[in-house]
Amino acid sequence: MKLHQLSLFLENRPGALKTPCRLLAGAGINILTLNIADTAEFGILRLIVKDWERARKVLTDAGCVVNVAEVIAIDVPDRPGGLADVLDVLDTENLGIAYVYAFVHGRKDEHAAMIFRFDEPDRAVQVLARHHIHAIGAGDLFARLNA
Amino acid sequence: MQRLWNDCAGGFHPASAPDYLPVDRLRELQLSRLRASVNRCYQRVSLFRQRMQDRGLMPDDLRSLEHLAQLPFTVKSDLRDSYPFGLFASPMEDVVRLHASSGTTGKPNVVAYTRQDLDVWTEAILRCFAACGVHRGDVIQNAYGYGLFTGGLGVHYGAEALGATVIPISGGNTERQIMVMNDFGVTVICCTPSYFVHLLERARELGVNPRALRAGIFGAEPWSDAMRQRIQEDSGIRAFDIYGLSEIIGPGVGIECPCQDGLHVLEDHFYPEIIDPETCQVVEEGREGELVLTTLSKEAMPMIRYRTRDITRMIAGPCPCGRTLRRIHRIDRRSDDMIIVRGVNVFPSQIEAALLGARGTLPHYQIVLTRHKGLDQLEVQVEVTPEVFSDKVGALEALQRQLAASIEHTIGIHAAVRLVELRSLQRSEGKAKRVLDQRTNV
Numbered sequence: 001m002k003l004h005q006l007s008l009f010l011e012n013r014p015g016a017l018k019t020p021c022r023l024l025a026g027a028g029i030n031i032l033t034l035n036i037a038d039t040a041e042f043g044i045l046r047l048i049v050k051d052w053e054r055a056r057k058v059l060t061d062a063g064c065v066v067n068v069a070e071v072i073a074i075d076v077p078d079r080p081g082g083l084a085d086v087l088d089v090l091d092t093e094n095l096g097i098a099y100v101y102a103f104v105h106g107r108k109d110e111h112a113a114m115i116f117r118f119d120e121p122d123r124a125v126q127v128l129a130r131h132h133i134h135a136i137g138a139g140d141l142f143a144r145l146n147a
Numbered sequence: 148m149q150r151l152w153n154d155c156a157g158g159f160h161p162a163s164a165p166d167y168l169p170v171d172r173l174r175e176l177q178l179s180r181l182r183a184s185v186n187r188c189y190q191r192v193s194l195f196r197q198r199m200q201d202r203g204l205m206p207d208d209l210r211s212l213e214h215l216a217q218l219p220f221t222v223k224s225d226l227r228d229s230y231p232f233g234l235f236a237s238p239m240e241d242v243v244r245l246h247a248s249s250g251t252t253g254k255p256n257v258v259a260y261t262r263q264d265l266d267v268w269t270e271a272i273l274r275c276f277a278a279c280g281v282h283r284g285d286v287i288q289n290a291y292g293y294g295l296f297t298g299g300l301g302v303h304y305g306a307e308a309l310g311a312t313v314i315p316i317s318g319g320n321t322e323r324q325i326m327v328m329n330d331f332g333v334t335v336i337c338c339t340p341s342y343f344v345h346l347l348e349r350a351r352e353l354g355v356n357p358r359a360l361r362a363g364i365f366g367a368e369p370w371s372d373a374m375r376q377r378i379q380e381d382s383g384i385r386a387f388d389i390y391g392l393s394e395i396i397g398p399g400v401g402i403e404c405p406c407q408d409g410l411h412v413l414e415d416h417f418y419p420e421i422i423d424p425e426t427c428q429v430v431e432e433g434r435e436g437e438l439v440l441t442t443l444s445k446e447a448m449p450m451i452r453y454r455t456r457d458i459t460r461m462i463a464g465p466c467p468c469g470r471t472l473r474r475i476h477r478i479d480r481r482s483d484d485m486i487i488v489r490g491v492n493v494f495p496s497q498i499e500a501a502l503l504g505a506r507g508t509l510p511h512y513q514i515v516l517t518r519h520k521g522l523d524q525l526e527v528q529v530e531v532t533p534e535v536f537s538d539k540v541g542a543l544e545a546l547q548r549q550l551a552a553s554i555e556h557t558i559g560i561h562a563a564v565r566l567v568e569l570r571s572l573q574r575s576e577g578k579a580k581r582v583l584d585q586r587t588n589v
Contacts, residue, residue, distance in 0.1 A: 007538035069538045
């Protein structure tokens with residue numbers, strides 16, 4: 001149920017984002033979705049790719065500092081209040097979310113795919129199952145995205 | 148005979164005998180050598196003679212080691228002012244080697260050696276290496292620069308005299324250093340501590356683990372004890388501190404023994420005093436101050452009371468290793484390196500120790516000084532390593548705060564910590580450049 005997300009440290013300067021993107025492009029690796037957390041001084045680039053191990057090697061070999069975190073892709077009902085309903089469940093279960101971001105594509109059966117980074121990924125998987133919230137498996141997700 | 152002694156794994160080497168002289172015999176030897184050295188300087192170095200005469204002193208006034216405190220100092224600018232050969236006490240026919248250290252004003256400081264001076268130097272290095280447990284059969288990678296710098300050639304001849312196998316690889320070309328270290332079964336490496344950290348890091352990236360490496364003899368720049376701990380933990384080798392300066396002879400003035408509690412000064416050749424840099428008076432034993440060294444056996448360029456600008460203190464009491472040579476605390480500060488930020492004295496090594504106190508950070512850092520609206524700003528740039536990097540902003544900001552708090556706790560003023568990408572700070576193959584002072588006086 002869990003996906004591997006790669007994170008990279010970026011300095012806040014022109015061209016910082018381009019370097020890892022070029023490296024992945026050179027290796028023929030497609031970025032399925034990404035998110036950037038920015039502060040005044042630095043940024044964290046978070047990436048979802050299909051072949052995360054190869055991507056990590058490409059980036060690490062080039063001298064990037066890469067962190068691997070487990071995240072969960074969730075089918076969120078694509079209607080007003082869809083995300084709020086999911087968050088209600090997580091809230092009642094007292095499950096902390098570090099951050100959330102979305103896929104541009106990957107919509108299926110009136111649901112939008114979103115990436116959730118939980119403080120406790122393993123407990124999150126159990127909670128989601130108990131509440132019948134669909135966590136999207138890697139195979140299913142990549143199929144939807146034609147990756 | 149030499150081989151017999153030398154095979155006992157650094158236990159003892161015949162050349163190390165002076166390390167264990169009874170203290171009263173050592174003091175006698177020092178006094179007689181000191182008198183000869185002062186005499187030589189008085190006869191042959193006009194600057195020194197002039198200064199003695201100005202004080203109404205004659206070499207014969209020196210009747211005890213305590214009288215040394217009355218003699219004039221020699222300072223770094225004396226070398227510059229007498230450039231190139233003004234402090235020589237031997238005619239050029241007797242000088243067999245010249246070295247030079249980078250001066251701050253463009254012209255280097257020149258130092259000279261007679262045949263006997265080179266023999267003394269070789270003996271000093273041999274005794275230093277033997278004290279670190281280095282012996283015949285060791286393979287020594289000498290990554291100090293060969294050339295005008297005293298590090299390369301100084302270590303070279305001493306290590307050869309010890310009977311070890313010396314690889315004169317000199318500085319630079321990191322990949323080749325790692326290949327040689329691994330393929331040649333290097334057991335001992337000599338370089339600056341900051342360059343060794345860089346070598347370690349690169350070796351790890353290349354997937355190389357030089358298993359034979361047992362010890363490192365590091366010097367030529369100040370480094371903190373925290374840095375030593377980190378090097379030893381990360382590499383599994385023992386990291387020894389060697390001290391020296393070209394004005395005195397080069398490396399080999401002082402060395403750590405396996406107790407790693409201070410450096411033994413080879414005081415049968417180099418006599419140490421600690422003075423208060425403000426009053427220039429000798430301090431009480433154990434008090435911190437500036438190290439002043441007098442050469443006792445140098446011919447070509449004897450130095451009387453040379454002010455090293457290195458800050459240290461004497462360590463009282465005998466060393467468990469049995470050497471009777473007095474010890475000085477490791478030199479992690481030089482007054483030359485001191486920066487003054489908003490009126491507060493700060494040494495790079497203090498910041499280094501504060502950073503290393505935080506878990507997982509590699510000691511790659513740079514101190515940047517700027518001035519904003521007349522106020523000094525201190526920024527410490529620290530590289531983000533895989534060990535400390537997180538995908539969460541909060542974790543990195545917490546790291547920044549932790550490092551900033553640790554620095555402020557150590558030096559007493561606020562420093563901004565800036566996280567930078569791995570390898571974005573320049574790596575030095577020799578002495579690390581830690582401070583970038585961009586303050587302009589407007």
